[in-house]
Amino acid sequence: xxxxxxxxxxxxxxxxxxxxxxxxxxxxxxxxxxxxxxxxxxxxxxxxxxxxxxxxxxxxxxxxxxxxxxxxxxxxxxxxxxxxxxxxxxxxxxxxxxxxxxxxxxxxxxxxxxxxxxxxxxxxxxxxxxxxxxxxxxxxxxxxxxxxxxxxxxxxxxxxxxxxxxxxxxxxxxxxxxxxxxxxxxxxxxxxxxxxxxxxxxxxxxxxxxxxxxxxxxxxxxxxxxxxxxxxxxxxxxxxxxxxxxxxxxxxxxxxxxxxxxxxxxxxxxxxxxxxxxxxxxxxxxxxxxxxxxxxxxxxxxxxxxxxxxxxxxxxxxxxxxxxxxxxxxxxxxxxxxxxxxxxxxxxxxxxxxxxxxxxxxxxxxxxxxxxxxxxxxxxxxxxxxxxxxxxxxxxxxxxxxxxxxxxxxxxxxxxxxxxxxxxxxxxxxxxxxxxxxxxxxxxxxxxxxxxxxxxxxxxxxxxxxxxxxxxxxxxxxxxxxxxxxxxxxx
Numbered sequence: 001x002x003x004x005x006x007x008x009x010x011x012x013x014x015x016x017x018x019x020x021x022x023x024x025x026x027x028x029x030x031x032x033x034x035x036x037x038x039x040x041x042x043x044x045x046x047x048x049x050x051x052x053x054x055x056x057x058x059x060x061x062x063x064x065x066x067x068x069x070x071x072x073x074x075x076x077x078x079x080x081x082x083x084x085x086x087x088x089x090x091x092x093x094x095x096x097x098x099x100x101x102x103x104x105x106x107x108x109x110x111x112x113x114x115x116x117x118x119x120x121x122x123x124x125x126x127x128x129x130x131x132x133x134x135x136x137x138x139x140x141x142x143x144x145x146x147x148x149x150x151x152x153x154x155x156x157x158x159x160x161x162x163x164x165x166x167x168x169x170x171x172x173x174x175x176x177x178x179x180x181x182x183x184x185x186x187x188x189x190x191x192x193x194x195x196x197x198x199x200x201x202x203x204x205x206x207x208x209x210x211x212x213x214x215x216x217x218x219x220x221x222x223x224x225x226x227x228x229x230x231x232x233x234x235x236x237x238x239x240x241x242x243x244x245x246x247x248x249x250x251x252x253x254x255x256x257x258x259x260x261x262x263x264x265x266x267x268x269x270x271x272x273x274x275x276x277x278x279x280x281x282x283x284x285x286x287x288x289x290x291x292x293x294x295x296x297x298x299x300x301x302x303x304x305x306x307x308x309x310x311x312x313x314x315x316x317x318x319x320x321x322x323x324x325x326x327x328x329x330x331x332x333x334x335x336x337x338x339x340x341x342x343x344x345x346x347x348x349x350x351x352x353x354x355x356x357x358x359x360x361x362x363x364x365x366x367x368x369x370x371x372x373x374x375x376x377x378x379x380x381x382x383x384x385x386x387x388x389x390x391x392x393x394x395x396x397x398x399x400x401x402x403x404x405x406x407x408x409x410x411x412x413x414x415x416x417x418x419x420x421x422x423x424x425x426x427x428x429x430x431x432x433x434x435x436x437x438x439x440x441x442x443x444x445x446x447x448x449x450x451x452x453x454x455x456x457x458x459x460x461x462x463x464x465x466x467x468x469x470x471x472x473x474x475x476x477x478x479x480x481x482x483x484x485x486x487x488x489x490x491x
Contacts, residue, residue: 032069035123038132042089053286056090056235061085063473065114065126067373072119082115089130137338188475190489194463201467205436206480211239211480218246226253227264234271234335236441236470238479245270245286252290259297266300278304278310278328278341306338313345317398321401324366329383343447344371348390355394364401367408380404383445384412386453418446422453429453433464440471444487452487459491 030270033040043062048055064083071080089108112129116122127134219231225377233242249268251259267281274285274296282300284293316325328341348371369386378400386408426449430438433456440449452471456464464483472484 032119032123034110035137037289039126043087048147058087060086068114081454084113084114086111193264193475194461198463201477201481201483208239208480211243215239221297226260228268230267234268256294259294262297262300276338278336280307295345306342310342313349319351322359322363324367324369327368327370327372344390345389352394356397380408383415384408422449425450425453429456432457435469444471
């Protein structure tokens with residue numbers, strides 16, 4: 001048996017090569033931030049203060065990018081789901097950071113999908129996808145190539161192992177988890193952040209009061225004039241931006257009155273593209289010209305026909321699957337056009353129809369399911385709805401639904417209880433803290449919102465009185481003075 005001293009000698013003799021592999025395959029958080037410096041300079045939301053739409057897109061994509069990089073750095077990770085990202089890049093035209101306040105910036109839209117399996121490759125993919133230089137990373141890239149050559153010559157490929165903390169103390173090696181924590185930016189406390197940002201938020205909110213009143217008036221006027229059910233926005237645009245969109249719609253309704261009757265009974269959603277979404281709402285793309293809007297209004301009867309066919313498919317699928325209801329849940333920053341929704345339903349229905357599944361017509365009544373094209377196996381969401389792949393095997397689907405029906409009902413009951421509890425605690429929070437409003441981003445769940453509100457009530461910070469508050473995933477002061485705080489804020 002090999003002695004402990006011999007084992008340690010072997011470990012120490014290979015320390016150099018092991019460290020090299022660790023540095024390349026598990027690039028630290030601090031190194032990743034430094035390598036992405038040119039990228040952050042081109043996309044950081046702080047540079048998009050006068051462009052709320054572009055700022056919102058970049059904020060959401062940066063959150064997803066940071067989550068992707070953090071997942072790659074977790075010890076023992078197996079795989080990360082490919083992530084599609086969209087950014088607006090400033091065209092800095094040869095300027096440098098030293099004179100950034102004098103930049104003349106145009107925007108360039110870039111969309112790419114990250115599929116890298118390590119941080120280094122992910123960073124390189126981001127830079128290259130945005131047509132940014134990787135020259136400052138030549139040292140890391142050269143070392144990576146040498147490491148890969150060494151692995152081919154007999155050095156085993158590095159596989160991450162989660163060692164006990166005593167291993168790092170005894171050997172002197174660096175703890176990657178500890179390095180990651182140190183690389184992360186120190187989180188500010190809620191009280192300190194509110195103290196520093198409350199004056200700016202108050203000033204912006206006072207300035208936005210006339211615009212907020214104008215927006216409310218325009219919305220009420222258009223709903224009544226056009227016979228709409230509601231007017232909504234997909235993104236958290238500023239009030240001034242929303243007013244511009246409403247004024248555009250009002251002018252259009254006066255210039256082309258013959259196209260307006262088709263809107264009666266519909267809900268309008270201002271979003272990134274024009275059409276009708278899976279929920280049957282009329283989408284008005286904010287980047288489209290008015291001619292495209294009028295063409296859409298003229299085509300609404302054909303969309304209504306397609307919507308009826310979609311509802312028929314849902315009913316037939318429900319009949320074949322024991323009464324379960326097919327629903328569609330709009331994802332954050334992602335809209336499903338009605339045409340795509342119909343295609344998904346039609347594909348699933350044709351796959352299901354030839355199989356005579358042995359399901360009682362009402363055995364799954366009261367339950368819900370969504371269809372996903374990018375999944376390979378069915379699952380049950382924590383909130384109780386089934387998530388079913390479009391190409392799921394019908395027999396396997398039947399077994400999965402039947403075996404998980406009881407658990408699905410339990411989770412649905414829990415969801416209803418959480419939603420009711422959330423409504424109560426939000427109301428108490430608004431009254432107890434004297435807030436003008438309290439909202440949340442769609443990606444914040446009830447189980448996150450409830451403890452967040454309770455802690456806010458306990459904190460009872462005077463800096464929040466009379467303000468609009470939004471529970472989000474990061475701290476920010478919006479253009480109109482709304483305060484965004486993370487749901488997991490630190491006291």
